[in-house]
Amino acid sequence: xxxxxxxxxxxxxxxxxxxxxxxxxxxxxxxxxxxxxxxxxxxxxxxxxxxxxxxxxxxxxxxxxxxxxxxxxxxxxxxxxxxxxxxxxxxxxxxxxxxxxxxxxxxxxxxxxxxxxxxxxxxxxxxxxxxxxxxxxxxxxxxxxxxxxxxxxxxxxxxxxxxxxxxxxxxxxxxxxxxxxxxxxxxxxxxxxxxxxxxxxxxxxxxxxxxxxxxxxxxxxxxxxxxxxxxxxxxxxxxxxxxxxxxxxxxxxxxxxxxxxxxxxxxxxxxx
Numbered sequence: 171x172x173x174x175x176x177x178x179x180x181x182x183x184x185x186x187x188x189x190x191x192x193x194x195x196x197x198x199x200x201x202x203x204x205x206x207x208x209x210x211x212x213x214x215x216x217x218x219x220x221x222x223x224x225x226x227x228x229x230x231x232x233x234x235x236x237x238x239x240x241x242x243x244x245x246x247x248x249x250x251x252x253x254x255x256x257x258x259x260x261x262x263x264x265x266x267x268x269x270x271x272x273x274x275x276x277x278x279x280x281x282x283x284x285x286x287x288x289x290x291x292x293x294x295x296x297x298x299x300x301x302x303x304x305x306x307x308x309x310x311x312x313x314x315x316x317x318x319x320x321x322x323x324x325x326x327x328x329x330x331x332x333x334x335x336x337x338x339x340x341x342x343x344x345x346x347x348x349x350x351x352x353x354x355x356x357x358x359x360x361x362x363x364x365x366x367x368x369x370x371x372x373x374x375x376x377x378x379x380x381x382x383x384x385x386x387x388x389x390x391x392x393x394x395x396x397x398x399x400x401x402x403x404x405x406x407x408x409x410x411x412x413x414x415x416x417x418x419x420x421x422x423x424x425x426x427x428x429x430x431x432x433x434x435x436x437x438x439x440x441x442x
Contacts, residue, residue, distance in 0.1 A: 225274050225285040233270065234292050236263045241296065244315075254323025258332055260298075261316035265335055267293060268300040268311045275308060305353050306346050311339040330373045334383055337363065337370055341386045349389060350396050357397055364390045385427045388414035392434055412438050 240260035247256040267289065274286040282290065293299040300309035316332045323329060340363055344355045352360065367390055371383035391411035398404035415431040415438070422428050 224277065224283050225270060225289060227285055229270070230285050230289045230292070233263065233267050233289060237267065237293065237296060237298055241298070254319045254321075254326055255328065257315045257322065258319035258326075258328045261313075261319060261332065261335065264298060264300070264312045264315060265339075267298075268309050271300060272308045280307070303343070303354075306343055308343075310343055311335075313339065330370060331376075331379070333366065333370050334374055334379050337366055337383060337386060341367075341390070350393055352393075352397070357394070357399065360390060360394055360397070364394060381422050381425060381427070384414075384418050384421065385431070388418050388431060389434070391415075392438065395438065408438055 237260070240256065240263045243256040244253070244260055247253045271282065271286055271290060274282055290299055298312065300312050302308070303310050313336060316336050319326075320329055320332050320336075340355075340359075343353075344360075344363075345351055345353050355363075364387060367383055367387035371380055371387050374380040374383055388411060391407055391414050395404050395408035395411050398407055412435060415435045419428045419431045419435075
């Protein structure tokens with residue numbers, strides 16, 4: 171899950187610090203926000219982010235070379251019937267770059283290292299840099315290449331993967347720590363994301379991606395149950411959330427997310 175969930179504090183204050191799974195469990199005992207604790211628990215493993223996890227010069231050069239090649243392919247693809255594919259390839263590079271910057275940010279108390287700064291500036295010179303969002307304390311994925319790829323080639327083999335990457339970005343960029351505190355989206359956006367997550371999770375062939383998409387779908391339903399403006403709608407979303415969370419726990423019993431799904435079910439009154 172998102173690196174934004176791998177620590178306590180704030181990127182913006184510079185007081186962010188990574189926490190281990192043991193630290194999460196201790197945090198769970200103190201916090202009054204069960205949902206926040208669940209997402210923190212889902213987000214970590216026994217190896218916390220550490221200062222040695224940094225971007226070296228070779229990694230920077232690798233990403234920039236891939237970006238240059240992908241951008242060049244986009245320019246030469248016009249009229250050849252491969253525009254969608256080349257834009258998807260560029261989108262993949264930007265997903266990698268954005269995730270790399272966010273990991274560096276998380277591992278170093280909310281400040282980019284020298285190499286990460288160089289990567290960001292070099293991407294900016296190419297008009298490819300992700301935008302830092304003060305509201306969520308991390309970099310947002312530049313979505314235009316993936317969106318254009320889908321517009322140009324909606325039925326291409328890569329389309330489902332592109333939709334998943336956009337779904338994933340939309341979900342993790344919609345909150346800071348507590349997913350029930352929406353940032354930058356409204357309830358109508360959430361409803362559209364639910365529909366997209368349901369479709370994408372059923373279409374994905376990659377097991378790990380399918381698991382994550384199914385989890386996003388279930389959690390979005392739980393969010394909608396909490397945030398729906400009408401009582402009847404809230405009940406309907408709660409029923410659907412219970413079904414989705416149960417289905418997720420049964421489909422992925424070994425996943426850490428399954429434990430979180432079970433605990434969220436208790437909050438919805440649907441635990442077995």
